[in-house]
Amino acid sequence: MNFVTDGSATTDKKISLKTEICIIGSGAGGAVAGFFLAQAGYEVTILEAGHFHPPGSQEGKSETHIMATLYEKSAMQMNASQDVMILQGRAIGGSTLVNQAVCYRLPEQIADKWTMDHQVEGKTLADLSQYYEKVEKVITPKITPEQFLNENNKIAMRGFKENKWNNGYMKRNTSHCVGCGSCPMSCSIGAKNSMDRTFLPMAHQAGAKIISGFQATEIRLKKNSIEKIVGKVSNKDKSSFEIFADTFILAGGAIQTPVLLQRSKYKDKSGQIGKNLIIHPFIFPQALFDRKLDSFKGVPQAVYSFEFAHFGHKELGSILLYGDFEGFVGSAFQMSGVGDNFGENLANFRHLAQSLVIINETARGVITASASDYKIEYELTDRDRETLAAAARHMGNVFFSQGARKYFVGNKEYKNPQDLQKISAADMEPYKINIIGAHPMGTCRMGKPENSVVDSYGKIHDLENGYICDASILPDSTGVNPQLTIMAIAAQIAERIDLKLKSRGERKK
Numbered sequence: 001m002n003f004v005t006d007g008s009a010t011t012d013k014k015i016s017l018k019t020e021i022c023i024i025g026s027g028a029g030g031a032v033a034g035f036f037l038a039q040a041g042y043e044v045t046i047l048e049a050g051h052f053h054p055p056g057s058q059e060g061k062s063e064t065h066i067m068a069t070l071y072e073k074s075a076m077q078m079n080a081s082q083d084v085m086i087l088q089g090r091a092i093g094g095s096t097l098v099n100q101a102v103c104y105r106l107p108e109q110i111a112d113k114w115t116m117d118h119q120v121e122g123k124t125l126a127d128l129s130q131y132y133e134k135v136e137k138v139i140t141p142k143i144t145p146e147q148f149l150n151e152n153n154k155i156a157m158r159g160f161k162e163n164k165w166n167n168g169y170m171k172r173n174t175s176h177c178v179g180c181g182s183c184p185m186s187c188s189i190g191a192k193n194s195m196d197r198t199f200l201p202m203a204h205q206a207g208a209k210i211i212s213g214f215q216a217t218e219i220r221l222k223k224n225s226i227e228k229i230v231g232k233v234s235n236k237d238k239s240s241f242e243i244f245a246d247t248f249i250l251a252g253g254a255i256q257t258p259v260l261l262q263r264s265k266y267k268d269k270s271g272q273i274g275k276n277l278i279i280h281p282f283i284f285p286q287a288l289f290d291r292k293l294d295s296f297k298g299v300p301q302a303v304y305s306f307e308f309a310h311f312g313h314k315e316l317g318s319i320l321l322y323g324d325f326e327g328f329v330g331s332a333f334q335m336s337g338v339g340d341n342f343g344e345n346l347a348n349f350r351h352l353a354q355s356l357v358i359i360n361e362t363a364r365g366v367i368t369a370s371a372s373d374y375k376i377e378y379e380l381t382d383r384d385r386e387t388l389a390a391a392a393r394h395m396g397n398v399f400f401s402q403g404a405r406k407y408f409v410g411n412k413e414y415k416n417p418q419d420l421q422k423i424s425a426a427d428m429e430p431y432k433i434n435i436i437g438a439h440p441m442g443t444c445r446m447g448k449p450e451n452s453v454v455d456s457y458g459k460i461h462d463l464e465n466g467y468i469c470d471a472s473i474l475p476d477s478t479g480v481n482p483q484l485t486i487m488a489i490a491a492q493i494a495e496r497i498d499l500k501l502k503s504r505g506e507r508k509k
């Protein structure tokens with residue numbers, strides 16, 4: 001079923017549309033809100049800047065080509081000083097199309113911290129549980145089956161267990177996963193229950209219109225309401241569009257939503273739009289084994305240890321340890337060495353194990369839009385560099401306990417467990433190691449009007465008919481991977497919007 005209208009196929013120079021509810025962005029937030037509102041009977045239109053890439057459409061293409069096609073800025077979105085990469089999807093389904101499918105509910109300590117520190121309502125685990133259930137029923141997170149665990153994940157798991165560290169097999173939102181190992185390139189057999197496979201076709205079935213290739217560029221205001229959104233169509237004819245609606249929901253993700261508001265010269269009283277950026281920075285330490293591992297086969301991210309997670313205790317430095325291998329280009333990109341040394345390591349590719357160590361950082365970034373681009377100012381703190389170094393030391397112990405011959409962190413190699421003490425914050429300094437983030441959040445955070453952009457249910461404080469429903473509204477770090485929580489909060493926001501419109505008698509139909 002083709003549930004997407006290809007907006008870029010238009011030959012009209014100027015398009016004018018009208019709908020009851022207009023949603024900008026088709027990722028975790030936009031798709032879920034779109035479905036529940038369409039199901040409640042509203043006329044919903046979802047606009048997406050990226051294109052539709054059905055399962056199999058990337059078959060036979062190179063990883064570099066796929067990343068350039070499916071990711072924001074061709075997967076080269078960097079911070080201002082060019083030492084941290086921030087990944088996001090740009091496609092029907094948003095980042096859920098290319099993500100690792102890992103699903104966690106919010107840890108209880110984090111939910112309690114949100115409630116206490118940011119005075120948000122309705123975000124305790126008890127409050128959110130009915131919305132998690134609604135979402136989980138559709139995307140079906142399930143424990144990764146044993147047969148799809150590759151040697152890479154088995155090594156990590158054995159290491160966690162021998163160290164007597166807390167551990168588990170990841171829940172992933174998949175249905176008939178065969179463990180091909182290509183999640184970040186999208187799923188060629190459609191086994192990942194990303195938004196393009198679940199909530200978006202369901203929204204379409206319930207009457208929503210989903211248009212690809214339509215990028216919103218500006219919000220036009222009339223008094224304290226949004227009158228319309230204007231934008232450009234990604235076609236050669238350079239068409240433009242405007243869309244009028246009674247209610248607007250911004251769901252472009254934690255980088256693009258503040259950019260859209262800033263470009264529209266919208267300023268709120270809190271001054272927080274674009275601030276408080278969190279990304280969950282990570283690195284990929286690797287280890288060389290004598291035996292062949294072929295880590296690129298099997299489910300990429302399948303096991304975890306939260307032994308050092310310390311959720312809710314900022315001062316302890318929160319670390320998540322994952323078994324993870326990222327395909328050929330992704331993992332070769334992380335390999336240690338230059339010149340001959342790099343060549344030697346590349347020749348040993350089939351013997352490499354890899355982990356993803358991810359931290360809950362103390363750094364907070366700022367996004368500032370210009371007319372045609374945007375700047376992401378984001379620098380790790382000294383404390384974050386030390387936390388990353390500690391994470392690398394922990395994972396080194398795991399790999400050496402399982403017989404690794406060498407352990408690589410950035411461009412340095414370590415030959416035994418005693419060596420690991422040499423890994424320090426200095427090794428995490430700019431340009432010494434690839435630091436990546438794929439969980440941007442917090443840049444239009446929820447809370448009280450004086451220090452936040454939206455209320456606890458996504459309504460922009462100062463705008464009558466404007467909502468935000470994506471990772472930008474999270475009040476603080478989710479502690480763990482965020483997609484499930486973004487979806488649950490989107491379901492909650494959709495319910496609130498429905499109740500509000502009905503109570504005001506603003507339903508047209």
Ligand SMILES: Cc1cc2nc3c(=O)[nH]c(=O)nc-3n(C[C@H](O)[C@H](O)[C@H](O)COP(=O)(O)OP(=O)(O)OC[C@H]3O[C@@H](n4cnc5c(N)ncnc54)[C@H](O)[C@@H]3O)c2cc1C
Pocket residue numbers: 024025026027028029030047048049050087088089090091092093094095096098099100101102103104184214215216217251252253254256257260438439440469470471472481482483484486
């Ligand atoms: C490689 C990778 C791996 C990840 N792995 C996991 C994981 O395993 N588990 C997990 O929980 N999370 C994971 N994440 C993060 C998770 O996918 C995101 O947190 C989540 O999808 C964010 O939801 P969102 O709605 O805020 O934005 P997105 O899902 O990113 O969707 C935003 C959409 O809006 C569109 N858009 C933006 N601006 C405009 C505009 N002006 N006009 C029209 N359209 C616009 C974008 O093109 C995009 O498609 C991963 C992310 C990446 C990139």
Ligand code: SF4
Pocket residue numbers: 101174176177178179180181182183186187188189190191192298299300
């Ligand atoms: S491992 Fe392969 S089959 Fe399984 S969800 Fe990822 S891309 Fe799809």
